[in-house]
Amino acid sequence: MSTEITDTSRRLAPRLIEDWFLANGRDLPWRTALPHSSGCTPWGIMISEFMLQQTPVIRVLPAWEAWMNRWPTPADLAAEPASEAVRAWGRLGYPRRAQRLHAAAVAIVEKHDGAVPDTREALQELPGVGAYTSAAIAAFAFGRRESVVDTNIRRVHARLFSGKALPAPSFTAAEARLAEELLPEDRAESVTWNAAVMELGALVCTARSPKCEECPVAAQCAWLAAGSPEPEYTPRGQAWHGTDRQVRGAILAVLREAGTPVPRELFLERPDGWDGPAGTGSPDLSWGGSGVLHHLDALHRLKAPAEQRERCLAGLLKDGLASESDAGLTL
Template sequence: MYQEVLKWFRENARDLPWRGQCSPWGILVSEIMLAQTPVVRVQPVWERWMARWPTPSVFAQESPAEVLRAWDRLGYPRRALRLHATANVIVQKHGGDVPETFEELLALPGIGNYTAAAVAAFAFGQRETVVDTNIRRVHARLVIGQALPAPALNAAEMALAKDLLPVDPSESVQWNAGVMELGALICTARNPKCETCPVRDQCAWIAAGQPAPTYIPKGQPWAGTDRQVRGAAMAVLRAAKSPVHVDLFWANVTGIDPESADTAHTAEVTSALRKFHGLNTKAPQLQRALAGLVADGLAELENKSYSLPR
């Protein structure tokens, strides 16, 4: 099983910029960006990010507003602020170098068990148990014989992942990366490509007749949610170079013409506002979404105007 996966990975791994000779900082940035976000959306943002901020020290000097603008539409923008806080701690406590151990990485702002293990493994070659959604799915099918892992990561899954991890550190890193890639490209959640799987003959799920999942995964809704409203509001603030008056956000509710209420903004801001008002958000949700951005430190409200944090 091990050698088949490792051989397949060597021959089929995607040529991603955070693999190979990438710096530990670049790997850390990639892991933060890739959380809940597909590779195709992350890669162009990551490449621009690393060209602009190649080290934690350079990034730590940037303003939160520019950080959020550069985050663009990756979603969950609090990740950007946590990464900024992490860079500051790296500069202050680690001399500008990403720490190497799982424990040190876990102590950084917003870094959880998965990210700490992934950076320790992929940036520093350490033997750590890396368990993401793709790895969980491969383990569930290959070893347990289930179509999908449990809805939430549990102790039994972590114990299995630790048991499967090769003893040799370098091989363990390749195993983590190989199983993750296998889940991303072959052992996918929908329509797995079992006919091209390198461990098809050893798969417990196939041996069991490929039983159906015991539950149907529920994707996160988007249309009509507070997240959608918040995202549209953030798009306005990212486009704006000066504070945006509250009336512009409330135009649909108050009946104000957004284009006549303020002429100081660019065409990009006007376009973002049109999309924002195209959601036809009702007053309670609008109030909740805007207040949430301020509470989360993603926006500031001053003199009846919103802006990105300074």
């Protein structure tokens, strides 16, 4: 990697990337960095940041819209039990995010008069809000100059400025320093820069199939100048099939659909002679309807060992994502 390439990248990249973003950025309902944005409340941006953690935009959009329609303010969500947040979370994955978002709404009502706090420090005191989320909310909801560094931004920085195919497996101090150095001094421009680099990583500078021919800074890219070297390690994708996460998700799908407690034994053993929702021998689930039957059948089709289902039930109860009474389990 030549010094000249790096210097050129640092000088030209901000303007080129921001111009590209202003012309090509997606018009997402929680986005405020584009000139034609209709605006979004800090609470709406906060919900989006929780939902977008490890979940793609295409799956978040309908869920975000449903949440904003149902709970347009923190007070609206705080007024309902946490189980309703978990139920409405649907299939976004990592349902503890819903639980923490509900807890954050309660804290906002109790400690901030129902208004989302506007500084990174105050935000980070809320349940479920860490370093990245607090910086993102402060920047995108309140226009503060904060270094927002997600996976997409790390990848763009690694290729454009460091000549690496991928960033280090874990966020490093050197990456943090680089992000701070690149952040524009002007507050408004810093917000646009954060959103623009994030969008470039999401749409063009992707992990597996980068569209270098569409990249506005290809001529300044240290990775391309170095001949596009292979990654120094092989990223490990998160397993899903057969994991506790999959089984927990299947159990929660049943509980979300059920209107009353579901007997514990229905999670642990497939009823004798039951061929599924459309088959014979179906258990008496008239209280839950066809949706419960469908999700219960999906759980049993996983063929998870009984001890794994027991472990997942225990974990959901411990995490507060489910509760149990003599009648059975509920959210």
